[in-house]
Amino acid sequence: MSNTIQGFSKLSKEEKINWLTQSFLPHNPKAEAILKQYWNTDETLQQLHDEFIENTVTNYYLPLGIAPNFVINNKTFAIPMAIEESSVVAAASKAAKFWMSRGGFKAEILGTEKIGQVHFMYTGKESEVRALFDASKAELLADLKPLTASMEKRGGGITDLKLVNKTEALEHYYQLHVTFETLDAMGANFINTCLEQLSESWQRIFASQTSKPENGTLQVVMSILSNYVPGCVVRAEVNCAVSELSEADGIDPQEFAEKFVQAVRIAEVEPYRAVTHNKGIMNGIDAVVLATGNDFRAIEAGAHAYAAKDGRYSSLTHAEIKDDHFRFWIEIPLALGTVGGLTKLHPLVKLNLEMLGNPSAPQLMEIIAVAGLAQNFGAVKSLTTTGIQKGHMKMHLMNMLNQLEATKTEKEQAVSHFKTHKVSHNAVHQFIEALRHNTEK
Incomplete structure (x- = not known):
C-alpha cells in the first residue's frame, strides 16, 4: 500500500502533482509538464477553476x-457546443441549414415541474399514517415557508405535497412526494434543502403524537430530489411538405421520407437500436448542456428514464407522413437552470448564455431540445442515405492524422487525397507511410 496517502486534500497543487507523478507516473518524464501546460496563465481565472471541485491538479x-x-420559433441562434466527438457540430450545423429554408424549428414547453421525495419506512397501518399526514399537511407546508418565501415571490415554490404508499413494491415503504416550480434555477439545492426540512418536521410531528399509532414506527431513510422529471418536458419539431425534402442527398423525396420514418419506427420498437439512436440525440443535447454550465449527468439519466416510461426502452424522437407532410419531433424532460451554479461563475458559460440571448430556463429547454432533434435528424438522414461512416470518418480524419503525428505538409496532402478516397484507419496509415517512404528516398 505504498501509494496510499493521508491528507492529500491539504497539499498544495504542486505537491499533489509531485506525489501523483512519483507514485503513479514514475516512468513518464513528461507527466508533470503535461499537467502544468493546461494551467491558465491568468492566476485569478485558474483559481476560479481550481475551486470548482476538490483535489484539482490541472484543467481538462x-x-x-x-x-x-x-x-427556432422564428428567431435565429448560433448554438455553442462543448464536445470532443468529431462530426457532432458539423451534423447539427448541416441540419440547421437544411431546416432554415423550410420554416425552421418549432418548440414549446409542456411543463416545468420538478420532483423531490422524502423516503421513509412505516410499520403501522396505512390508514393511521395517512390520517396523520392529512392532519399535519398544513403544518408541514408552514414549516417550509421560510425556505420557499423568496422563490414564491418570483412565482415559484412548492406546487404539491402528497403521501404515496409504495408498500406493494417494498414492504413498509412510503414517500412524501413533493413537486416544485423553480423558475430559472435548476433548483437542486433549493429542493434538497426543502426536503431535509420536511423530513425533520415529519419526524417531529410523528414523535409528538399524544396517541401513538398501534405498532407503528417511522424511519426516514433519505430525502433527495429526483432527476426523473416527466413533468418538466419540452417538445421540438420540424415539418414540411414531402416534396420539399428534394435536397436529401439526391434521393427521391417520398422515398427519403418513408425510409426516415421507418428508421425512427425501428428505434421505437427495437431497444438495441433505440439506445444508439438516443445516444446520438444526447450528443447534441449534452454538448449544449455542458456549454451552458448545466448538469449533463442529470439530463442523461432523466432522458433515458423517460425513454423507458412505457415499460420498454424506446426512441425519444418520432416521425410521420400525414397528408403529404413530413413531421419529425422530440419530447424530452430537461431540468435546466440559467441562474446559479456555474452559470454565474464560469466566464465561458456566461458568454455562451449571452450568445443565446440570456434565455430563461424554459427558453434554454427549447434551444437544447432543438439541438438534440437536429443531431438526430442529421444522423438518421445519413444512415438512410449515404451511410454514417462517409461523413463521420472524413470529420475524424484530423484525429487520425494527429495520432500518426503527421506534419502540417502531410496533413494538407492527406486532406486533399481523401476528398476523393474512402477514409479508414488503415487507408490513412498507409497513405502517411507512403508519403514518408517517398520523402526518405
Whole structure:
C-alpha cells in the first residue's frame, strides 16, 4: 500500500502533482509538464477553476464549437457546443441549414415541474399514517415557508405535497412526494434543502403524537430530489411538405421520407437500436448542456428514464407522413437552470448564455431540445442515405492524422487525397507511410 496517502486534500497543487507523478507516473518524464501546460496563465481565472471541485491538479479542455443558422420559433441562434466527438457540430450545423429554408424549428414547453421525495419506512397501518399526514399537511407546508418565501415571490415554490404508499413494491415503504416550480434555477439545492426540512418536521410531528399509532414506527431513510422529471418536458419539431425534402442527398423525396420514418419506427420498437439512436440525440443535447454550465449527468439519466416510461426502452424522437407532410419531433424532460451554479461563475458559460440571448430556463429547454432533434435528424438522414461512416470518418480524419503525428505538409496532402478516397484507419496509415517512404528516398 505504498501509494496510499493521508491528507492529500491539504497539499498544495504542486505537491499533489509531485506525489501523483512519483507514485503513479514514475516512468513518464513528461507527466508533470503535461499537467502544468493546461494551467491558465491568468492566476485569478485558474483559481476560479481550481475551486470548482476538490483535489484539482490541472484543467481538462474540451473544444467549444458553434453551430450557426438555427431558426427556432422564428428567431435565429448560433448554438455553442462543448464536445470532443468529431462530426457532432458539423451534423447539427448541416441540419440547421437544411431546416432554415423550410420554416425552421418549432418548440414549446409542456411543463416545468420538478420532483423531490422524502423516503421513509412505516410499520403501522396505512390508514393511521395517512390520517396523520392529512392532519399535519398544513403544518408541514408552514414549516417550509421560510425556505420557499423568496422563490414564491418570483412565482415559484412548492406546487404539491402528497403521501404515496409504495408498500406493494417494498414492504413498509412510503414517500412524501413533493413537486416544485423553480423558475430559472435548476433548483437542486433549493429542493434538497426543502426536503431535509420536511423530513425533520415529519419526524417531529410523528414523535409528538399524544396517541401513538398501534405498532407503528417511522424511519426516514433519505430525502433527495429526483432527476426523473416527466413533468418538466419540452417538445421540438420540424415539418414540411414531402416534396420539399428534394435536397436529401439526391434521393427521391417520398422515398427519403418513408425510409426516415421507418428508421425512427425501428428505434421505437427495437431497444438495441433505440439506445444508439438516443445516444446520438444526447450528443447534441449534452454538448449544449455542458456549454451552458448545466448538469449533463442529470439530463442523461432523466432522458433515458423517460425513454423507458412505457415499460420498454424506446426512441425519444418520432416521425410521420400525414397528408403529404413530413413531421419529425422530440419530447424530452430537461431540468435546466440559467441562474446559479456555474452559470454565474464560469466566464465561458456566461458568454455562451449571452450568445443565446440570456434565455430563461424554459427558453434554454427549447434551444437544447432543438439541438438534440437536429443531431438526430442529421444522423438518421445519413444512415438512410449515404451511410454514417462517409461523413463521420472524413470529420475524424484530423484525429487520425494527429495520432500518426503527421506534419502540417502531410496533413494538407492527406486532406486533399481523401476528398476523393474512402477514409479508414488503415487507408490513412498507409497513405502517411507512403508519403514518408517517398520523402526518405
